[in-house]
Amino acid sequence: IKSFCILKSALIAFIVISVPVQLSAAGRNSFGFLLLTPGARSAALGESYAALAEGSESVSANPSGLGFEERAQVTFHHLNYVEGILFHSLAYLRPMGKGAWCVQAGYLGVGGIQRTVADPTAADGFRETGEFSTYDMLASFSFGRTMTRNFAVGGTLRLARESLGDTSANGFAADGGFIYGRKSDPLRVGLALQHLGPKVKFSGESFDLPRLARLGVALRNSEGIALRWAPRNVLLTGDVVRYFSDGELVAG
Secondary structure (H helix, E strand, O other): OHHHHHHHHHHHHHHHHOOOOOOOOOOOEOOHHHHOOOOHHHHHOOOOOOOOOOHHHHHHOOHHHHHHOOOOEEEEEEEEOHHHOEEEEEEEEEEEOOEEEEEEEEEEEEEEEEEEEEOOOOOOOEEEEEEEEEEEEEEEEEEEEEOOOOEEEEEEEEEEEEEEOOEEEEEEEEEEEEEEOOOOOOEEEEEEEEEEOOOEEEOOEEEEOOOEEEEEEEEEEOOOOOOOOOOOOEEEEEEEEEEEEOOEEEEO
16 A cells, blocks of 8 residues: 555656646747657657657657667557547658667648638628648658667757648758666656757748757666565656747746
């Protein structure tokens, strides 16, 4: 009972620190779809993946996790959101030397959006003039490698395109991070800086990318590792995320 109470308290603490609250004003940032994290495992963990960062899913959280990968992978994700919003992601991971590289492509599409324009002659002042669609695309290359037995670094270069009706914008961003701790270690710590890049021009206006810093901790209690306060085969992860806008800290 005592172990269960301690575990429950730890879980609550991790849940609290793992829910980032974005305080920036609506419309201040562009390319918000970069914040989507494809992958069932990272989604099930509340996207607390900066320290765990395993497999091709690490590309969206902390590319340094690629440094500990030893097997090739091909992953495909299909997410069906509400109102016909679809997200597809395809990734290929390949080990090489002391690390691994991964290429990823993603597509987010929304169709059937009603186009509404102001019309003083209409009863409510507006008139529908048909439908339009919007889509977002990305392509990225990531590489991670081990510097020592327990320490890995990695980075990502990403090209992205955002389209809304007859307006579109292109941009590029870079990620970088590190992880201390192997997959089998009871404690792993990871830090990643994501979506770093120049402002994007959209309809003549400049917008920031959704830049952020992500710090994570992962605790694993498996066979042969003694963490007396936690039951066997338990994995705890937690991330603290900070969002930036115009070079200033705006959320946590």
